[in-house]
Amino acid sequence: MRTPKDYTSKEGKPNWCPGCGDFGIEMAMKQAFAQLDLDPDKVMLITGIGCGANMPSWFSTYGLITLHGRAIPVATGAHLANHELPVFVEGGDGDGYGIGMGHFVHGMRRNVNLTYIVGNNTVYGLTKGQISPTAARGCKGPSTPFGNPDPAINPIAVALSNHCSFVARGYAGNLPHLVNLIKEAYHHKGFSFIDVLQPCVTYDKVHDYKFYQDQTYDLQQDGHDKTDIGAAFKKAFEIPEKYPIGIFYQEDRPIYEDELPQFKKGALVHHDISNIDVTPLFEEYSF
Amino acid sequence: MKINELNFMIGGKSGEGIEVPGNMFAQICMHAGLYLHVTQEFYSVIKGYNNINQIRASEKPVRSHSNHYDLVLAIDDETVPRYLDDIVPGGGLIYDPALVTDEAVKQSQVQSGGAPIYDKEELKKKLEAADIKRFPVPLAALAKEKAGFALAKNIVGIGATMGLLDYEIQPLLDLIVKTFARKGDEIVNKNIDAAQAGYNYVREHFAREFNYQLRPVKDSAKKFFVNGNEAIVFGAIKAGCKFVSEYPMTPSSSVLHAMAKHSHQYDISVNHVEDELAAINMAVGAGYAGVRSLAGTSGGGFALMTEAIGMAGMIEAPVVIVEAQRPGPSTGLPTRSGQGDLRTAMHASQGEFPRIVMSPGTHEESFYMSFEAFNLAERYQCPVILLTEKYLAEGHATVPFLNTDHLVVDRGKLLKEEEITEEFKRYQVTEDGIPPRTIPGQKGGAHTATTYEHLESGYFTEEVEDVNKMFERRMKKMKTIEANMPAAQLEGDEDAEITIVCWGATYMPASEAVDLLARDGIKANLLHIKYMLPLQPGVREILENSKHPVIIEANYTAQLAGVIAEKVGIDIQDKILDYSGRPFTPDQIYRAIKGLKNKN
Numbered sequence: 036m037r038t039p040k041d042y043t044s045k046e047g048k049p050n051w052c053p054g055c056g057d058f059g060i061e062m063a064m065k066q067a068f069a070q071l072d073l074d075p076d077k078v079m080l081i082t083g084i085g086c087g088a089n090m091p092s093w094f095s096t097y098g099l100i101t102l103h104g105r106a107i108p109v110a111t112g113a114h115l116a117n118h119e120l121p122v123f124v125e126g127g128d129g130d131g132y133g134i135g136m137g138h139f140v141h142g143m144r145r146n147v148n149l150t151y152i153v154g155n156n157t158v159y160g161l162t163k164g165q166i167s168p169t170a171a172r173g174c175k176g177p178s179t180p181f182g183n184p185d186p187a188i189n190p191i192a193v194a195l196s197n198h199c200s201f202v203a204r205g206y207a208g209n210l211p212h213l214v215n216l217i218k219e220a221y222h223h224k225g226f227s228f229i230d231v232l233q234p235c236v237t238y239d240k241v242h243d244y245k246f247y248q249d250q251t252y253d254l255q256q257d258g259h260d261k262t263d264i265g266a267a268f269k270k271a272f273e274i275p276e277k278y279p280i281g282i283f284y285q286e287d288r289p290i291y292e293d294e295l296p297q298f299k300k301g302a303l304v305h306h307d308i309s310n311i312d313v314t315p316l317f318e319e320y321s322f
Numbered sequence: 323m324k325i326n327e328l329n330f331m332i333g334g335k336s337g338e339g340i341e342v343p344g345n346m347f348a349q350i351c352m353h354a355g356l357y358l359h360v361t362q363e364f365y366s367v368i369k370g371y372n373n374i375n376q377i378r379a380s381e382k383p384v385r386s387h388s389n390h391y392d393l394v395l396a397i398d399d400e401t402v403p404r405y406l407d408d409i410v411p412g413g414g415l416i417y418d419p420a421l422v423t424d425e426a427v428k429q430s431q432v433q434s435g436g437a438p439i440y441d442k443e444e445l446k447k448k449l450e451a452a453d454i455k456r457f458p459v460p461l462a463a464l465a466k467e468k469a470g471f472a473l474a475k476n477i478v479g480i481g482a483t484m485g486l487l488d489y490e491i492q493p494l495l496d497l498i499v500k501t502f503a504r505k506g507d508e509i510v511n512k513n514i515d516a517a518q519a520g521y522n523y524v525r526e527h528f529a530r531e532f533n534y535q536l537r538p539v540k541d542s543a544k545k546f547f548v549n550g551n552e553a554i555v556f557g558a559i560k561a562g563c564k565f566v567s568e569y570p571m572t573p574s575s576s577v578l579h580a581m582a583k584h585s586h587q588y589d590i591s592v593n594h595v596e597d598e599l600a601a602i603n604m605a606v607g608a609g610y611a612g613v614r615s616l617a618g619t620s621g622g623g624f625a626l627m628t629e630a631i632g633m634a635g636m637i638e639a640p641v642v643i644v645e646a647q648r649p650g651p652s653t654g655l656p657t658r659s660g661q662g663d664l665r666t667a668m669h670a671s672q673g674e675f676p677r678i679v680m681s682p683g684t685h686e687e688s689f690y691m692s693f694e695a696f697n698l699a700e701r702y703q704c705p706v707i708l709l710t711e712k713y714l715a716e717g718h719a720t721v722p723f724l725n726t727d728h729l730v731v732d733r734g735k736l737l738k739e740e741e742i743t744e745e746f747k748r749y750q751v752t753e754d755g756i757p758p759r760t761i762p763g764q765k766g767g768a769h770t771a772t773t774y775e776h777l778e779s780g781y782f783t784e785e786v787e788d789v790n791k792m793f794e795r796r797m798k799k800m801k802t803i804e805a806n807m808p809a810a811q812l813e814g815d816e817d818a819e820i821t822i823v824c825w826g827a828t829y830m831p832a833s834e835a836v837d838l839l840a841r842d843g844i845k846a847n848l849l850h851i852k853y854m855l856p857l858q859p860g861v862r863e864i865l866e867n868s869k870h871p872v873i874i875e876a877n878y879t880a881q882l883a884g885v886i887a888e889k890v891g892i893d894i895q896d897k898i899l900d901y902s903g904r905p906f907t908p909d910q911i912y913r914a915i916k917g918l919k920n921k922n
Contacts, residue, residue, distance in 0.1 A: 049697070079611070079762045084773070089838070091770045092782060097762040099610060100772035102633050108567075108600040112607025112615065114763065115591045116565060118741040120763050138603075262402045297589045304612040304761065306589055308562025309731050316556050316584065317723050320546035322352045 036074055038289075039065035046095050052160075056233025059207030060154055064090075064123065066210070067217035073121060081110040081124050083126035083135060085102060086161050087154040104135030107142040107151065114147055117170065118292045121221060122149040129159045132168040132188045136151045143199040143226050147291045150220040150227045154207070156235040157242060164238035171275060176238075181247040190230045191271040191283055199229035202267065202284040206251050207234070208244050212280060219282065225290050232278060247278065254281030261285045324392070324534045326356055326381045330483070331391045333401025334476065337369035340397060340741060343480035343563040344375035346497045347390050348547060350484070351379040353493055353718060355542030359384040359830075361905065366572075366656040371437075380538055385684070386831040387717070393486070394533055395479045397461065402449065403440045411453040414532050416482050416524075418461040418475065442711060457528050464519045465831035474516040481520030487536045491521050546722045550714035553617075553685045553721065554644055556617050557692025559588050562731055563642070565608035565615035567593040567601040569623055570654050571725070573712035574646035577618035598623035602630040602643065603909070608787040610639040610771065612761030614696050623665045628670045631705050633674030635658075637771040638749070638757065638796070640699035642692075644708045646715035647826075647904045652844040658903025659712035659874040661826055665883070667707045668855045675700060676799040678753075679855035681709040683829030683844065685719045691852070693729055696789040700790030701734035702799050703759060709854075711876065712849070713905035714827035735759050742766040747778040751791060800856060807853055811859035814847030820915060821868035823849045823894060825882050827905070828874050834908035846915070854885060862890040872918060874911060 042065045051057045078096035082088035084103035091098025101109045110124040131153040159165040165178040168188040194202040200225040205213040222226035267284035292298040334340040356379045365371035378384045396417040461475035503512045568578040585592040601617045608615035649660035682691040699706040748769040750757045760767025774782040829850045873883045873894045878901045887893045898914040
């Protein structure tokens with residue numbers, strides 16, 4: 036049986052601030068991988084840029100740290116190249132809901148088989164504490180000294196309204212629950228999205244562990260019907276009073292690669308390209 | 323009588339259909355065994371403005387278009403006033419006499435944007451005075467009478483064209499059946515009647531009045547008919563490209579279309595994605611994961627791809643980008659041609675990293691250089707930019723069936739699983755700068771690839787010694803690329819008095835200009851530069867021995883001349899530049915060089 040250690044890089048330790056929610060996400064992923072018994076050489080972990088997006092550095096799997104906001108398209112390309120490998124995409128809220136929002140929306144529509152984990156802490160940590168797209172109206176930071184003029188993005192509602200086939204929220208301070216969510220997301224065929232509430236202990240003094248401990252509750256324990264999109268929407272709008280965690284919505288719908296004959300003969304990366312005959316093309320374009 | 327040597331042009335409004343009869347004519351010529359060069363000039367609107375379809379046919383290979391027409395088929399009212407002067411003496415004009423009317427003049431006043439306004443009487447006078455053969459055919463009236471709708475005037479026109487060229491009508495009728503079959507028998511029959519009407523009208527009224535004929539050629543070489551984008555697609559498929567992501571943009575869209583069309587046949591994942599950011603990032607992801615990938619775009623989309631090109635450079639993922647240029651800045655002239663993006667392609671993205679910028683000159687070269695681009699991308703683990711322009715990308719030509727026996731897929735230092743050792747380091751310092759490479763799924767090859775500066779293992783670093791070591795190792799690839807790059811070739815007599823220097827598709831008209839100059843006793847040779855970054859070796863030696871180099875570029879600032887001055891230290895003084903969005907013609911280059919000679 037594999038353990039989290041089997042997914043840990045030998046080359047250094049995370050450089051996050053002590054107490055950062057990213058530690059919870061890291062550990063939850065490693066525990067989930069171990070419980071799923073994934074072969075580290077058969078896993079792709081692809082991230083954007085940001086504190087949490089440095090994740091692959093401390094993993095022993097194939098890892099790729101891309102550009103700010105571009106993890107989803109890079110992961111989509113990598114996945115379609117080798118759709119037999121599990122792909123985990125990870126990043127922060129600025130990465131996914133700010134600069135990468137377009138890809139997030141289109142990725143959900145496209146529904147390729149990957150798991151997208153977003154650490155949502157309402158701030159930009161790596162650039163020193165500016166507000167993120169999930170920061171509430173009125174929040175103050177170095178770029179908004181007089182308060183954030185815009186209301187917050189609601190990532191769960193965005194996902195529900197854009198055909199996301201697995202919509203969930205976890206909390207970095209509730210490890211067993213998050214581990215379970217990641218496993219469920221892995222087993223789900225399609226674009227699985229997990230928004231993870233995480234305290235930023237350095238720049239956000241409001242949303243600390245105590246806050247989320249008090250405000251979160253488990254949807255599944257509460258009897259929520261995850262096949263009911265109407266109920267899911269209602270739950271999505273409970274913030275900022277209550278923060279339900281668990282699976283909001285899940286639907287079986289065809290995945291991108293299953294609909295196309297190109298992928299039926301195995302992963303594209305394994306196709307023989309050594310001697311492709313293009314004479315039929317010459318013939319087709321001659322008269 | 324001129325046989326099988328014809329420069330034919332069809333002019334008409336967008337939406338009136340100059341493409342269908344143009345394609346039919348091209349297919350008939352191909353069927354007859356002729357070589358073709360086809361280019362279209364059109365406005366960036368879906369309906370309404372005057373577009374032209376230029377088709378040159380010959381028994382010998384045709385290398386370029388020309389703006390001197392042997393025969394013009396005017397389907398709309400604007401073609402006659404715009405292009406009357408471009409018909410050669412003795413050339414023909416098929417036009418609808420009903421079009422030289424008050425209505426036509428009124429229409430010309432509607433079109434804004436500086437288009438000419440016509441005077442009816444003057445136009446009639448000019449038409450009568452022209453040293454050409456006039457073939458007035460009531461295109462619209464015949465279309466209405468025989469087919470029941472005036473829009474079939476293009477088919478009447480192509481019927482008339484075949485009649486005038488004294489060619490049998492059957493191949494045209496066969497093509498009409500093929501083209502309109504899916505629209506039902508009624509439409510097929512109406513169009514057949516329209517074609518027959520045009521054909522008969524011309525045979526009745528102008529029998530043997532035109533001095534040009536088409537005849538089938540016996541035992542001609544087997545050829546196919548493609549635009550530059552399609553030739554690139556064929557080369558990419560041959561190279562094993564399995565992943566394509568693109569956001570449509572003129573003039574690159576037919577890369578996406580052709581790839582999509584053949585995606586099932588060749589097992590290629592072809593993706594019309596949300597924007598160019600997604601296009602390039604997906605392609606880089608696929609390249610990273612071990613599949614040969616392509617992203618196609620034009621200048622505007624390329625600008626959006628900038629950051630991810632740097633990512634490919636940094637994580638050393640192979641990717642091929644096709645940039646089909648159109649004139650900028652910004653939206654510029656969306657449907658025209660130009661070469662204003664050379665410096666953009668060479669320098670796009672922050673920082674310094676190895677990349678290759680190359681540009682084919684012909685359709686045939688598009689196929690081979692596209693194939694090669696994929697090998698280079700994997701061999702050197704870097705982005706390769708294949709730069710074309712609308713003239714080549716969307717221009718069609720006949721290409722003899724190409725030999726592919728010598729083409730070998732080279733995956734560079736991509737390790738096989740059994741070659742991966744304990745010591746494997748993805749970004750290992752090597753003699754030639756190229757590190758060993760593994761792809762996800764390979765046992766023992768796991769590593770982190772990151773856009774941050776990193777150690778040999780891939781783990782990030784900011785330590786001075788490590789940063790320098792990695793930077794120098796990466797940039798060393800540029801030297802390796804240069805050392806293995808084919809040397810520039812001089813075409814023609816080494817002692818020529820003029821050396822034409824050009825890049826990209828300007829090669830096509832330039833190579834014909836060489837022949838035009840030779841007719842006047844002016845000896846010119848030709849240096850067509852195919853690799854701009856790194857600049858291919860041999861350019862200095864050729865230019866040092868050149869008596870009088872003249873650079874020809876479709877931009878304002880002579881970008882390649884700048885690159886040559888910077889890399890080779892030779893500042894080419896005489897420059898022929900055109901940024902109008904219209905491709906160079908052989909005649910234009912010929913006249914410009916004659917002008918330079920007279921000046922000197």
